[in-house]
Each structure stands twice: as C-alpha cells, then as structure tokens.
Amino acid sequence: MGENTWKGSVAVLAYFLYSEGMKIGVYGMGRFGSFWASLLASHGHEVYGYTRHAVSVPPGVSLVGEDEILGQENLFLCVPISAFKDVVTNISPRLTPATTVFDTCSVKLYPYAVMEELLVSRGIPCIATHPMFGPDSGAHGVKDLPMMLSSVASSADIGPWEKEFSSWGLTVLHMNCDTHDKETAWSQGVTHFVGRTLDELHLGHTDLATTGYRRLMSIVEQTCNDPRQLFYDLQRYNPYASDMRRHLRQALDKVMAELVAQDMAVRMEKT
Numbered sequence: 001m002g003e004n005t006w007k008g009s010v011a012v013l014a015y016f017l018y019s020e021g022m023k024i025g026v027y028g029m030g031r032f033g034s035f036w037a038s039l040l041a042s043h044g045h046e047v048y049g050y051t052r053h054a055v056s057v058p059p060g061v062s063l064v065g066e067d068e069i070l071g072q073e074n075l076f077l078c079v080p081i082s083a084f085k086d087v088v089t090n091i092s093p094r095l096t097p098a099t100t101v102f103d104t105c106s107v108k109l110y111p112y113a114v115m116e117e118l119l120v121s122r123g124i125p126c127i128a129t130h131p132m133f134g135p136d137s138g139a140h141g142v143k144d145l146p147m148m149l150s151s152v153a154s155s156a157d158i159g160p161w162e163k164e165f166s167s168w169g170l171t172v173l174h175m176n177c178d179t180h181d182k183e184t185a186w187s188q189g190v191t192h193f194v195g196r197t198l199d200e201l202h203l204g205h206t207d208l209a210t211t212g213y214r215r216l217m218s219i220v221e222q223t224c225n226d227p228r229q230l231f232y233d234l235q236r237y238n239p240y241a242s243d244m245r246r247h248l249r250q251a252l253d254k255v256m257a258e259l260v261a262q263d264m265a266v267r268m269e270k271t
C-alpha cells in the first residue's frame with residue numbers, strides 16, 4: 001500500500017470513528033415534530049425533544065425539560081404557525097447566540113419576520129426552513145423531496161445545513177420567503193383547500209374507482225390527516241392564499257357557467 005493510500009485509509013477510519021452527529025433540539029413533538037426528530041436521529045444526530053404533552057418518543061430521541069432544550073446548539077421549532085410568535089416571545093429571553101434557531105413552518109414570510117424581530121435582533125442566528133414533506137409523504141423515505149432554506153437577515157451560515165440535508169438525498173432550495181409563499185399558495189395551499197373541500201362531500205370507496213379517483217382520495221386522506229389547525233394556518237398566514245382562493249372560486253364559476261351555456265346551446269338547437 002502506497003503512503004498516500006495508507007494515509008487516506010486512516011483518514012476515512014478516523015472520520016467514521018470520531019465524527020459525531022450534531023446535538024439538535026426539537027421544540028414541539030406533535031405530528032411533524034416527532035417525525036422530524038426521528039429523521040434527524042436516523043441520520044446519526046444526538047436528538048433531544050421537548051413537549052408539554054404526553055407523546056410516544058421516537059427511537060433515538062431523548063425527552064428533556066424546556067431549559068435543557070433551549071441550551072442546545074441547534075434548535076428546531078416544530079410548533080403550529082399560529083402559536084409561533086407566542087412560543088418565540090416566551091423562549092427568546094432564555095436563548096443565547098450560541099443556539100441557532102430554525103423554524104419549520106409551512107409558510108415563510110411570517111416566521112421569518114418574527115425571528116428577525118425577536119431573535120436576530122438579540123444576536124441569535126436563525127434559519128427559516130420548510131421541509132416540503134411530513135409523516136405521510138415521507139413515510140417511505142425523503143429522498144428527492146424538496147427542502148427550502150433561507151438564512152434570516154444573513155444571521156446564520158446555511159452551508160453546513162445544505163450539505164447535511166443534501167446528504168439525506170433532499171433537494172435543497174435557497175429561496176426568498178416571498179417567492180416561497182407565492183409559490184406554495186398555488187401548490188400546497190391549493191392542495192389542502194381542494195382536499196378539505198372534497199372531504200365535505202364525504203366521498204367513499206367504490207369498486208368502480210378510476211385511477212384518477214383513487215389519486216383524489218389519497219389527496220383527501222393526506223390533507224385531512226394533518227391537524228385542521230394546519231389548514232387554517234396555511235390559509236391565514238400565507239399572504240397569497242386569499243388571492244388563490246378567489247381565483248379558485250372564479251375558476252369553479254367559470255366551469256359551471258360553461259356547462260350552463262352548453263345546455264342552453266343544445267336546447268336552442270332542438271327548438
């Protein structure tokens with residue numbers, strides 16, 4: 001074995017023996033928080049979770065008290081969007097610049113503004129993130145799924161995190177929060193709106209289900225598996241969502257009117 005090959009092998013061995021996962025706190029162990037904590041743990045990180053509710057703890061995750069979670073080097077906030085500002089207001093005085101804070105909200109302008117005002121102003125580095133998946137869509141792995149990252153007011157270096165998430169096979173996207181909210185109002189926002197609307201029809205199983213119908217049912221199932229609060233928050237805290245809903249209503253009216261016009265034309269032909 002040449003000297004360089006030998007040195008290379010030692011370096012690889014040392015990497016595997018001594019490289020340690022990061023210490024990461026997950027604040028909020030609800031449906032997404034538990035999933036996110038288990039995903040981080042499955043990638044070799046030392047993961048601590050904090051919750052005020054009784055939950056089943058995913059393997060590889062240790063539940064700790066609030067003071068301990070706030071002392072972690074990296075802290076992911078996995079709380080409902082509508083609770084975000086209250087949580088940040090409450091924990092902000094107990095955080096130091098040694099902790100990098102991440103939000104994981106499904107909208108981005110709102111948590112970005114809250115973190116800039118309450119954390120970055122105190123020297124606490126913050127990264128806005130949106131993992132575009134959850135326990136349903138990520139149930140069989142997250143490879144090739146998108147994850148959006150944005151450093152809040154350039155307060156944190158996202159480079160190492162981009163590397164980390166890319167190593168999971170995720171497609172990491174840098175994007176400003178306005179572009180994110182504009183695009184997701186017309187993708188995730190419209191999907192949840194249609195899913196909840198179809199759910200109102202109480203559609204069920206049929207032996208005559210087409211492939212398209214089965215796909216529609218899976219959209220209803222996936223969107224309605226999420227807490228109803230997520231649906232309300234997606235619609236309320238994304239500034240582009242009300243415009244999306246207005247266009248959706250107009251589109252429905254247009255298609256309805258088209259059918260009425262067709263009926264009238266057929267009737268006229270007959271007379």
Ligand SMILES: O=C(O)C(=O)C[C@]1(C(=O)O)C=C[C@@H](O)C=C1
Pocket residue numbers: 105106131132133134135136137138188222223225226
């Ligand atoms: O997989 C799931 O359980 C999800 O509902 C994930 C889902 C979605 O598909 O809308 C929900 C919230 C997150 O913002 C990202 C993705």
